[in-house]
Amino acid sequence: MSDEARTTAGLVPGADPIKRLATGNRELDEILDGGIPENSINIVMGEPGSGKTTLAEEFMFANANDEKRPILYLTTLSEPLDKVIKYLQQFSFFDVDKMGRTVLYEGLGTELAADGIGVLLPRIKHAIKTQSPKIIVIDSFKAIHDLAKSTQDMRLMLYEVAGLLAAYNTTVLLVGEYRHEDIATYPEFAVADGIIELARNALGTRDERYLRVFKLRGSAYRQGFHAFDITPRGLQVYPRLVSPVEAASYKRDANRIGTGLPGLDAMLAGGFWTGSATLLAGPTGSGKTTMGIQFVLEGLRAGERCMLVNFQENPTQLAHQMEEIGGKLDADARSRLDLLYYSAVELSIDRIVVSIFKALSRKGINRVVIDALGDLAIAANDTTRMHNYLYAMVQHFAVMGVSSVLTLETDPPIMSSDSSHGRLSHMTDNIVFLDMKEQQDHIGRTIRIAKARGIAHDLQARELLIDGRGLHVVEKKRG
């Protein structure tokens, strides 16, 4: 046999890396370290309506490309086959041309009801011998438990089925309405190579869907809860933001960028370092949003691409405010500006942050303002989760070289505790405080730099004036 023939016959010395099947969902593949490992047995668990069948079907249709290796979906005793197919057709990944050719739907309910769990092994064996399935989905596998006469019967059947499935090159999804306590008692969890949980939690007035990988042998999967939605395209997954693999370097770009306030630039001896993160803190009405707008306008003047993320005012209102402060933007500046609005009440932090990063990467943004962190905290509904997200976000900004300003209200209690401030101050390179103090006949405003990493900054609080053109630092504090 020639060397070439040996190669085609699979003569590869040494261990091959684990081959994976893409799920049809880029974000889910990202969480799964590239996809579901070939020749693995995986459990997809979750309550009814949690999206298990949708995940399985998206996976099936994404891999249905070879008539010699079709995808086999076996229903048991949960939903009638007709009903499953009826709802399947509403998804954009559904392809009627694949039905009956590369995707085979078959019902096992009648055989199981008549003859019990013993029919499963010969049925799968028959499928392997006659159909060579690339993927086998059994939905619901948990329903088979109800037919077992004893735990022993179930365990013996599962031992045989798992042995058979391991012997043949097929990838298996066992879909079921399992609960957490089932993991310790149901034997299929012991033989599973992967366990993916889909859950739905009530959060205030909305429901949030989460996906979690419990186990995926041989894979550096992304741990934790990942938000998702069920859309007409299938699952829209928002992988939890984690810190970048490449650590942010403290050796900043040698360039400084203007803050939009010449007086503040002077206090910073030339502005912020490019790629630095700045926390802009102050009470409501102290001018944080206005300063954020000035920071963006300065970037536009410098020819940069800028993004302003806001949770309270829609893009039209924001554009109007920007015009008031900086005058009408020309077409070129408008083309370099992205105004993003999210409802922090309606959306989770996962969805917001993933969406921000998608836009950042796609458009090559140089500077970004997030106004305000308090709104993001509402979306996070959990201070620890919020801080984890912020830390990862700031690290990503640094690696991407994006200069950021994050505004923070110091009066609402959610983010104003000492510990929160302490943790936030470690995350950012610079901290600028805006303050308001009642004076004899007016409210006096001040600006103070609490921290500016790598900059010999002015430590003195400076008076701040605000007019129709924005904030202005008064050069010398009045006596």
Place this chain on the structure above:
Amino acid sequence: MTLKSEGKGQRKAIILIVDSNPHVRELLSHFLQEAGCAVEFEADGVRALERAREVIPDIIITEILVPVLDGLALCRKLRADPKTRGVAILVFSVLAVGGRAREAGADAFLQKPLSDQLLVDTVRQLLEAPKENSA
């Protein structure tokens, strides 16, 4: 499609499968018989060596992890014996040791799990390859 033994008329190719896993044996047997081969089984290396000397199969498909005499030792003994030197050997193992299998004398290596098309293609290539004469 029927896989025939080269140069031995129209008789079916004889494949000796050495594997102790009943599922693997059943599936290998099914796909090889579908392809027109005659199949025999042994569960350990010593019995496989004895059987090989008796029937001189066209191909031996062996797992490495088999009792009494492992699959690699079986390869070496088959190659050392003038009677079985010409038998084609396919090591089909859960272990990813293609290089060691070739060093032990295997003609081909496939890693488990079973891919039916790859199996049949490999068996066909082994049957079609020119052979050393057995004594």
